[in-house]
Amino acid sequence: MFESVFGHGRVKKVLGKMIERDSLSRSMAFVGPDGIGKRMMALELAQALLCATRNQCGTCLHCQKCKKNLHPDIEIIEPDGLQIKVDQVRQVAEKLHFRPFEGAVRVLIVDRADSLRDEAANAFLKSLEEPPEYVHFVLVTSDWNSLLPTIRSRCQRIAFQGLRIDDKIQILESRGIESDLATRLASISLRRLETDEEAWLLFEKHADMVLSFMERSAEEKGVPGQLANLARDKAELPGFLDVMLLVLREGARVSYKMELEPPLTGFGERIQSLCQVVDAKHWRQAWEACGSFCAKRRTNPNTALWFDFFSTNELGNLEGAKAEFKARVQRGQ
Ligand SMILES: [Zn+2]
Structure with a gap:
């Protein structure tokens, strides 16, 4: 399972076990640095939940639609500009009251959930508080602390590891290494920061x-x-x-x-x-x-x-x- 995401063995294992035991939390937050595959993992998880065998068989109708990003039971909210707007949340929240179109569940992925602010965050909180039993929420964020405490308390947090390459470059540059070499060194810093x-x-x-x-x-x-x-x-x-x-x-x-x-x-x-x-x-x-x-x-x-x-x-x-x-x-x- 989760084959198109490289690495993250521990997270894959945890999620796999939860699916196997049918103990997956209805509201999860994928938390970790940007650009390391959290959103892709959320999409893979959605596919696993919708797959006819619940095992990401890759061949059933659900899996095929998921791969083409065409499954009607997956909704993604992402920032429109800098923030997720309240209208975006309301539109999706209304749809959640309908039963799944084709699969057994509906999955709502909120990408960059930290860009939910004020009114939008409160509107989203309402959905999160009383979700229909067939809805799964997956929030994706690099900044756990900027979520409303009331949102945080309703989500199971799944931590993703990894230092961003930009961070590595910045660290190297701060040590006086010129930019081109810093970029190259950061890209080969697999076990430790190469200097x-x-x-x-x-x-x-x-x-x-x-x-x-x-x-x-x-x-x-x-x-x-x-x-x-x-x-x-x-x-x-x-x-x-x-x-x-x-x-x-x-x-x-x-x-x-x-x-x-x-x-x-x-x-x-x-x-x-x-x-x-x-x-x-x-x-x-x-x-x-x-x-x-x-x-x-x-x-x-x-x-x-x-x-x-x-x-x-x-x-x-x-x-x-x-x-x-x-x-x-x-x-x-
Ligand atoms: Zn399948």
Whole structure:
């Protein structure tokens, strides 16, 4: 579930469990920094609630309409200009009294709920106080404290983590780093804030290695041993795996026709040509496989073996690769 949102594993788990146990709060607030996927998660949640299987099957009529943003049981209120206006709230509030058009529930998403002020906030509060049983509210905000206390007290708060890249840039600039380098460093500050140009050069080296590895794997259907030395290099390996995750994620994004983001914009052509041979599903599988390998790596030292499997299965058969990998580890090979 929630596949089009990258990251936020903890939030996905919490929401998934609530849906499974049918214990989802009717009024929730997604709170966290801007630009990290809260609104998208709200839309995904709406799809999960409306799906005929309640599991975001992706194929039922509800899921199809949700994907095209055409489901009549999802309403979105967002600022018109700087604020959400009282008329916008009233219009939607009236509709909430009608039963769902097609699904089992109606979902109202209030994006930038902190821009609800005064009259609009009070009008919204009325809807929130006595909602019909089929209505789910999801408020999306980066500023929890600016919501009316009476709105806050009626919402279950779901916290999203993440430092905005702008914040990172600002911090770096405040340390005297010039703007262009600060932007580049912020975009590669995955585990910590990078403050040295050396970190950028190392990132470029790793991105080149990851792409070469993938290009050769795709060309020759597997290049075992290519990353054996790196797999043994305890100092360099974590950084390399971070970059590998980033490349796989960007590959998935590009194959979904999304725009390439920094820091990999300089590698656009190579990622594009890999997209000719690797489709979105396999980029995604590869990204997830790499993520779960990284999470378990401490208890599993067979990095070289994992690289080999990744390579020989040309990003196309990772399930098979994982099973084979597991079997070999169990046999002690
Ligand atoms: Zn469905």
